[in-house]
Amino acid sequence: MPLIAILWCVGCLFATACVGIVISRTQAATRVVYGLCFAASMTAFGFALVYLIGGATFQPTVVLPFGLPWLGAHFRIDALSAFFLTVVDLGAAAASFFALGYGRHEKTPERVLPFYAAFLAAMNLVVLADDAFTFLVSWEFMSLTSWALVVSHHRVRENIYAGYVYLVMASFGTLSLLLAFGLLAGPDGGYAFAEIRAAHPSAALTAVVLILTLVGAGSKAGLVPLHVWLPLAHPAAPSHVSALMSGVMTKVAVYGFVRVVFDLLGPPAWWWSMVVLALAGITCVMGVLYALMQHDLKRLLAYHTVENIGIIFIGLGLALAFKAHGMAWAAALALTAGLLHVFNHSIFKSLLFFGAGAVLTATGERDMEHLGGLIHRMPQTAFVFLIGCVAISALPPLNGFVSEWLTFQAILLSPQLPSWGLKFLVPAVGALLALSAALAAACFVKAFGVTFLGRARTPAVDQALETDQFSLAAMFCFAALCLIAGILPGLFIDAIAPVVKGLVGARMPVQTGVEWLSIVPIAESRSSYNGLLVFLFITLSGSLAAFAIHRLASDKLRRGPAWDCGYPNANPITQYTANSFAQPIRRVFGTIVFRAREHGDMPPPGDTRPARLIVELRDLIWDTFYAPIAAGVTYAADRLNHLQFLTIRQYLSLVFGALVMLLLVLAIWP
Amino acid sequence: MLLVLLLAPLLTGFVRKVKARLLRRQGPPLIQPYRDLIRLMRKEVVLADNASWLFRVIPYLIFAATWVAAALIPTFGIGLLFSWSADLIAIIALLGGARFFLALAGLDVGTAFGGIGSSREVMIASLAEPAMLMIVFTLALIARSTQLSNMAEFMISPEVGLRVSLGLGLIALVMVAIAENARIPVDNPATHLELTMVHEAMVLEYSGRHLALIDLASSLKLLLYVSLIACLFAPWGLVSADAGPAALTLSAVIYLGKLAIGGFLLALFETAIAKMRVFRVPEFLGAALMLGLLATLLLFVSRSL
Numbered sequence: 001m002p003l004i005a006i007l008w009c010v011g012c013l014f015a016t017a018c019v020g021i022v023i024s025r026t027q028a029a030t031r032v033v034y035g036l037c038f039a040a041s042m043t044a045f046g047f048a049l050v051y052l053i054g055g056a057t058f059q060p061t062v063v064l065p066f067g068l069p070w071l072g073a074h075f076r077i078d079a080l081s082a083f084f085l086t087v088v089d090l091g092a093a094a095a096s097f098f099a100l101g102y103g104r105h106e107k108t109p110e111r112v113l114p115f116y117a118a119f120l121a122a123m124n125l126v127v128l129a130d131d132a133f134t135f136l137v138s139w140e141f142m143s144l145t146s147w148a149l150v151v152s153h154h155r156v157r158e159n160i161y162a163g164y165v166y167l168v169m170a171s172f173g174t175l176s177l178l179l180a181f182g183l184l185a186g187p188d189g190g191y192a193f194a195e196i197r198a199a200h201p202s203a204a205l206t207a208v209v210l211i212l213t214l215v216g217a218g219s220k221a222g223l224v225p226l227h228v229w230l231p232l233a234h235p236a237a238p239s240h241v242s243a244l245m246s247g248v249m250t251k252v253a254v255y256g257f258v259r260v261v262f263d264l265l266g267p268p269a270w271w272w273s274m275v276v277l278a279l280a281g282i283t284c285v286m287g288v289l290y291a292l293m294q295h296d297l298k299r300l301l302a303y304h305t306v307e308n309i310g311i312i313f314i315g316l317g318l319a320l321a322f323k324a325h326g327m328a329w330a331a332a333l334a335l336t337a338g339l340l341h342v343f344n345h346s347i348f349k350s351l352l353f354f355g356a357g358a359v360l361t362a363t364g365e366r367d368m369e370h371l372g373g374l375i376h377r378m379p380q381t382a383f384v385f386l387i388g389c390v391a392i393s394a395l396p397p398l399n400g401f402v403s404e405w406l407t408f409q410a411i412l413l414s415p416q417l418p419s420w421g422l423k424f425l426v427p428a429v430g431a432l433l434a435l436s437a438a439l440a441a442a443c444f445v446k447a448f449g450v451t452f453l454g455r456a457r458t459p460a461v462d463q464a465l466e467t468d469q470f471s472l473a474a475m476f477c478f479a480a481l482c483l484i485a486g487i488l489p490g491l492f493i494d495a496i497a498p499v500v501k502g503l504v505g506a507r508m509p510v511q512t513g514v515e516w517l518s519i520v521p522i523a524e525s526r527s528s529y530n531g532l533l534v535f536l537f538i539t540l541s542g543s544l545a546a547f548a549i550h551r552l553a554s555d556k557l558r559r560g561p562a563w564d565c566g567y568p569n570a571n572p573i574t575q576y577t578a579n580s581f582a583q584p585i586r587r588v589f590g591t592i593v594f595r596a597r598e599h600g601d602m603p604p605p606g607d608t609r610p611a612r613l614i615v616e617l618r619d620l621i622w623d624t625f626y627a628p629i630a631a632g633v634t635y636a637a638d639r640l641n642h643l644q645f646l647t648i649r650q651y652l653s654l655v656f657g658a659l660v661m662l663l664l665v666l667a668i669w670p
Numbered sequence: 671m672l673l674v675l676l677l678a679p680l681l682t683g684f685v686r687k688v689k690a691r692l693l694r695r696q697g698p699p700l701i702q703p704y705r706d707l708i709r710l711m712r713k714e715v716v717l718a719d720n721a722s723w724l725f726r727v728i729p730y731l732i733f734a735a736t737w738v739a740a741a742l743i744p745t746f747g748i749g750l751l752f753s754w755s756a757d758l759i760a761i762i763a764l765l766g767g768a769r770f771f772l773a774l775a776g777l778d779v780g781t782a783f784g785g786i787g788s789s790r791e792v793m794i795a796s797l798a799e800p801a802m803l804m805i806v807f808t809l810a811l812i813a814r815s816t817q818l819s820n821m822a823e824f825m826i827s828p829e830v831g832l833r834v835s836l837g838l839g840l841i842a843l844v845m846v847a848i849a850e851n852a853r854i855p856v857d858n859p860a861t862h863l864e865l866t867m868v869h870e871a872m873v874l875e876y877s878g879r880h881l882a883l884i885d886l887a888s889s890l891k892l893l894l895y896v897s898l899i900a901c902l903f904a905p906w907g908l909v910s911a912d913a914g915p916a917a918l919t920l921s922a923v924i925y926l927g928k929l930a931i932g933g934f935l936l937a938l939f940e941t942a943i944a945k946m947r948v949f950r951v952p953e954f955l956g957a958a959l960m961l962g963l964l965a966t967l968l969l970f971v972s973r974s975l
Contacts, residue, residue: 373780375722386724395767396760408759408803412810415970427966430807431959434800441766441799442792445773449788454780455720518754527816530755534738534764537755542734549711549879556714556878563718563875564781565862576777576785584793588952 002051003059003077006085006124009044013037013121017114024110030103033113037120038096044124045089052082056498061130061194067137074130074192079498080263083339084127084255087346091248092120094474098354099240101470105361111152112238119145119244123252132181132191139177139256143170143220146249149241150233162232169219169229176216177256180209184264196264206265210272213260214279220253222306223313224283225621230306231290235298235366239357242298246305247350251342254312261320262335262503270419273321277422280317281429283310284436286621289593292443292585293617295368295578297356300447301349304392307436308345311407312338314433318410319504321422328506330413333521335500336493336508337406343492344399344485348391351478355385358467358475359451363460368447368578373456377464380472382452387479389448391486393441397535399485402519404437405529409521439585446581455572487531489519579615586615594618674740674897678889679703681896681933688937703889710882718779718875725778728771729876729883735768736887740894744901746925747918748819748908757816758806762799765850765894768887769795776872787871790948794856794868797955798849801842804962808839809902811969818901825905838965840903845958847895849951851888854940856951859888866945896932897925904928 016036023029056079066073077085099116106112122145125138147170151163183205184196201209219226230250234242261268287306294300315338322331356366358381365371375382391398411433414426456462466472485492490511497507511519518530549555562568590596594617603609646654683703690697717726739761742753756764769791776788810816812833813824824830849856852869861867873884901908907924909917946954 373720375724375778376720379723382722382724390767390770393766393770394763395770396756396763401760401763405759405763408807409816412807412816415811423970424967427807427963427970430966431800431804431963434803435796435959437803438766438796438799441770442796445770445777445788445792449774449777453722453724453774453778516755524754525815525817525820527757527759527810528754529757529760533752533755534760537738537741537752538731538734541737542730545733545737545883546730549883553708553711554714554879558714558716559719560716561719562779562781563716563877564779564783565874568781572780574782575780576782576789581777581785581789581792584789584948585796587949588793588797 001059002047002082003062003075003128005047006044006077006128007062007064007075009040009047010121010124010128012040013117013124016040017117017121020113020117021110024113029113030106030109031100033117034096034099034103037117038093038100041089041092041096041120045086045093048077048082048085048089051077052079052086052498053495056082056502061192067133068191071131071133071191073134075125075128075134076130076193077128079502080255080258081127083496083499084251084342085124087251087343088123088127088248091244091346091350092123094350094354094478095240095244095248096120098243098357098471098474101468102238102240102354102357102361104468106238108152111154112149112241115145115148115152116241119149119241123249126252127255130193132185132193132196135256136174136178136181140170140174142249142252143174146233146237146241146245149237149245151236152238153236156236158232159236162229162236166229166233169226173216173219173226176212176219180212180216180260183209183212184260193259193264197266200266203269206269209265210261210275213257214275217253217257217260218279221250221257221309221313222253222283222287223279223309224286224306225625227283227287227306228622228626231294231299231302234302234305235296239298239353239360242302242357243350243353246302246353247346250305250309251346254309254316254342258316258503261316262323268320268324270321270324271421273317273324274421274425276313276317276320277425277429280310280313281432283307283313285310285432285439286593288436288439288443289589292439292446292582293590293594295450296366297359297368297371297447297451298353298366300368300443301352301356304440304443305345305349307440308341308349308392310436311404311433312341312345314338314429315341315403315407315410317429318407318414318426321414321417321419321426322410323504325417325419327413327416328504329508329522330410330416331504332500332506332508333406333413334410335504336496337403337410339496339499340406340489340492341403343496344391344403344482347478347481347485348388348400351384351388351475351482352392354471354475354478355381355388358471359464362464362467363458365458365460368450370458371451371456371461372454372572372575373452374461374464375452377461378452378466381467381475384472384475384479385452386448387482389444391482393444394437395441397483397486397531397538399482399489402486402489402529402531404433406521407433409527412527413522442585446578450576450578450581454575457572457575457577483535487535488517489531490514490517493519586617590617593620595620673745674743674890674893675737675886677929678740678886678893679707681893681929682889684930685892685933685937685940688934689941692937692941703885707882707886710877710885711879713878715878715880717877721779721875725775725875726880728775728778729880729887731771732768733883733887733890735764735771736890736894739764739768740890740897742818743894743897744819744822744908745897746908746921747913748822748901748910753819754817758810758818758821759803759816761818762802762806765891766795766799768891772872772884775876779875781875783871783874787868787874790868791872794849794951794955797952797959798846801955801959801962802846802850804959804966805839805843805846808835808962808965808969811966812836822901822905822908825902826908835965835968836903838961838968840899842958842961842965843899843903845954845961847899848939849955849958851892851895853936855943855946856954858945866948868948893929896929896936900925900928900932
């Protein structure tokens with residue numbers, strides 16, 4: 001029943017896309033398309049949520065007569081897909097609602113509307129697919145529609161470049177997944193997930209499939225070093241699409257990884273988790289360090305997605321490690337941490353991208369160096385953006401802290417793992433996670449402080465107006481969700497429980513029955529956390545202090561010029577900028593990670609040029625991995641170019657040679 | 671909760687007094703911090719023209735977060751009423767939250783000094799927090815709990831023994847505590863010399879009751895760290911909450927003694943050492959982080975359960 005209903009919603013989304021093509025040039029198009037998308041996503045979200053909370057009972061596979069004629073398109077809903085459906089559709093509903101207001105500023109709606117609806121439908125289909133063929137087609141469809149959205153503002157040069165890099169990386173990722181599923185399906189072509197699950201592939205084969213899946217899903221999710229397209233493509237799209245790509249599409253990639261590795265591949269080997277954990281730890285720290293070096297607000301957020309994907313994969317990697325060593329209860333804790341972070345990240349990252357979109361429409365600027373002081377002009381946007389910043393910085397009592405806390409608890413269980421490699425790796429990953437949490441807080445002090453606080457750096461900012469009601473409503477809903485998920489995490493953990501039970505065979509203890517609504521991962525003597533009480537304590541003691549001081553001491557207030565040690569300078573250019581704010585951290589970490597070099601350009605006396613401080617950063621990942629590949633491709637293309645200028649005799653001998661080669665291969669093949 | 675609030679300025683006053691005596695000065699009386707606070711609270715607030723609503727809310731947030739964190743540390747009784755509501759990781763995150771908002775306050779008015787303070791503070795925090803978490807890992811792995819009351823209980827019990835990891839953890843914790851409380855050699859709480867200040871630069875624009883709250887929060891933080899070190903590494907004298915009044919009084923006296931020793935050692939250390947350049951601080955804290963990581967690694971490797 002829920003499956004049919006959600007498939008109908010997907011059908012509605014496709015119909016909306018068609019409607020979008022027809023009416024895209026009319027006035028009402030934006031409203032109609034986003035309104036329909038909102039309604040369809042909300043309905044799908046409702047069905048998925050009810051199914052998930054209702055215990056995720058077994059549902060039969062539905063086969064629709066699409067795709068390969070002898071196979072059909074299989075769809076099935078289980079706890080895992082229902083959980084990811086709620087994430088996808090909640091994000092989609094909020095983005096559509098946000099776009100009801102935001103989309104009106106779009107200059108070329110015909111380049112956005114049809115693809116938007118199709119993109120939503122594709123993400124739903126990936127999660128619902130129950131055979132390899134449907135999965136891959138939906139996956140590629142999702143990539144292509146999102147690519148169309150990335151290049152929707154095609155007159156901007158950077159966007160075209162971003163779209164190009166994205167297309168190459170997405171094709172590469174799909175190719176890896178294609179090979180992975182091909183190996184899984186075997187020579188007989190058992191493409192349905194049920195057949196794959198029933199097969200027992202050899203250890204060598206699963207190893208190859210694991211690596212291919214990690215590459216395929218990891219490139220979509222943004223694992224370092226496959227993340228290069230992400231900070232280019234996510235900011236290039238319109239902001240509600242950026243929110244979807246960062247908050248939701250990366251989660252679909254996580255779904256692909258979880259589905260293959262936890263569900264289809266069978267019991268894990270001990271070394272799988274080491275690969276995943278090592279990559280995840282590096283991803284965490286590199287993502288946040290890259291983010292710290294940015295001064296483009298949306299690109300900063302995109303790099304933070306890389307960091308958070310790292311955190312999610314740490315949870316997944318730990319779950320794999322525990323599962324491989326038969327510690328199902330610990331695996332349940334780690335997997336819950338990872339999945340809860342999937343949900344949390346989709347909420348606050350969408351919220352932050354919405355905020356960035358609101359700033360973009362109000363000022364026309366994405367560059368933080370041109371912003372500042374927006375808290376005076378856009379107080380409500382500033383408030384919700386601040387909530388998002390606190391949540392993503394993993395500070396209590398909001399939701400980001402809960403999932404990181406659970407991840408830390410899972411790390412604390414890992415000394416019981418018998419394997420020596422993990423004994424060394426896990427504490428190092430823990431240190432990297434702690435480091436990235438602290439750096440994320442630093443980064444969001446920068447993002448919020450430079451954008452919203454201080455004084456306006458350009459006149460455009462002084463004219464900024466508060467954003468529209470639809471956008472604000474979407475942002476306030478997500479800000480409220482950040483708080484609710486932070487103070488009542490037990491509800492969410494229990495909702496995830498059926499997913500975890502299905503994948504690792506155990507679940508965390510029931511949380512909703514714990515007194516005072518605390519969360520207790522293992523036992524109360526070990527650790528517990530109560531977001532509700534922490535929130536109440538802070539609110540109470542803060543208001544108590546305010547009340548007591550205002551009542552008993554003084555509540556007088558006088559405005560005056562800033563003090564600034566007696567030398568206030570009225571020019572906003574004297575403020576700290578995003579670059580100068582990050583300078584100490586750049587000096588501490590960047591000299592190693594980015595080969596950061598600073599040198600001053602001081603003109604000689606008599607020259608009227610201004611003196612300049614030049615900062616050089618090098619992207620070592622690009623230089624070591626991608627630049628050689630690009631150079632190799634160019635070189636090969638140059639060589640092969642000669643083939644186009646041969647004589648007819650040479651061409652004929654080439655064909656002859658190829659034929660002889662093929663026959664030889666056939667003859668030798670056993 | 672009230673106890674820590676009342677004691678905190680006394681500890682600050684005590685440290686200042688000892689420092690002055692070590693320098694052969696008379697020094698302010700012990701209760702001077704209380705007087706300062708009361709005077710500040712009675713004064714009107716002078717707010718910069720372009721300060722936002724956030725700037726006015728932040729002192730209360732910082733105070734509340736620090737107070738809640740300080741109230742969750744066992745002072746002389748363990749088994750506090752709400753100790754299960756937040757474990758040590760949450761306490762550290764609460765302090766991290768206070769710092770997050772303090773750094774925002776530094777940026778709010780849009781002055782260069784505020785910016786320099788904030789940017790240096792987050793640089794220090796980006797190393798101090800992971801170091802602290804590594805120490806927590808060490809202790810939690812030994813005590814098999816991140817719940818402070820349980821950790822302290824375990825530390826009293828004889829099964830702790832002497833461990834290398836604990837020693838490394840203690841050194842790292844002291845280093846982190848010095849950095850977190852903006853003491854010499856990381857930062858100087860008494861300076862207003864522009865280029866060296868970190869904490870003071872961020873609160874430069876605060877006055878009146880706002881400044882009083884922030885000062886009180888810093889005193890609370892100092893008390894918090896001294897209590898934390900005392901309850902984890904010198905847990906003698908801790909009694910459970912349902913012990914008789916005599917035992918409670920005795921342990922309260924012991925607690926005061928521990929605070930006095932901690933304060934004295936801090937003053938002695940601060941007098942004996944010079945302040946570092948800002949870019950030496952990462953090396954100092956990096957050492958703390960490595961010590962913490964080493965302590966954790968040792969535990970992971972030595973545990974053969």
